[in-house]
Amino acid sequence: MLTLRYYIFKAVFRQEHILLNLEKKRKKKLGKRNAPIVIPAKAGIHLHMREKRQYYIYILASKRNGTLYIGVTNDLKRRIHEHKEKINKGFTSKYNVDRLVYYEIFESIGDAIYREKQLKKWKRNWKIQTIEDFNPCWSDLYDNI
Numbered sequence: 548m549l550t551l552r553y554y555i556f557k558a559v560f561r562q563e564h565i566l567l568n569l570e571k572k573r574k575k576k577l578g579k580r581n582a583p584i585v586i587p588a589k590a591g592i593h594l595h596m597r598e599k600r601q602y603y604i605y606i607l608a609s610k611r612n613g614t615l616y617i618g619v620t621n622d623l624k625r626r627i628h629e630h631k632e633k634i635n636k637g638f639t640s641k642y643n644v645d646r647l648v649y650y651e652i653f654e655s656i657g658d659a660i661y662r663e664k665q666l667k668k669w670k671r672n673w674k675i676q677t678i679e680d681f682n683p684c685w686s687d688l689y690d691n692i
Contacts, residue, residue: 603626605626607639607646607647608678615674616642627647627692649678
């Protein structure tokens with residue numbers, strides 16, 4: 548004869564099974580990037596949405612109308628600091644390009660990379676006009692971010 552404890556266990560197990568199936572369906576709809584994280588716990592299943600990240604494209608300059616560099620990152624302050632301290636030996640350290648003169652913010656890395664590639668294909672005078680519209684004095688924006 549089945550006890551009350553057995554029926555309670557069966558009901559709880561079925562409820563957790565239903566929740567897990569709903570999570571699987573939700574993951575398929577959201578895709579892997581925005582899928583919630585499932586954390587099993589003693590009291591049940593808790594859902595925590597992943598933190599939304601921001602992505603940036605940026606333009607660095609050596610001086611007004613000087614050498615330009617276009618890049619993409621997920622942490623603008625850290626990345627500009629790396630350029631200023633010349634941590635990575637490359638184009639920006641060789642040509643002393645470390646003044647942040649322009650940046651844009653995106654919610655998707657794909658959109659940020661697409662925009663970066665767009666800007667890199669632009670003619671130089673288009674880039675300069677964009678910088679001057681955003682930052683007419685070509686001041687270093689690093690301290691303001």
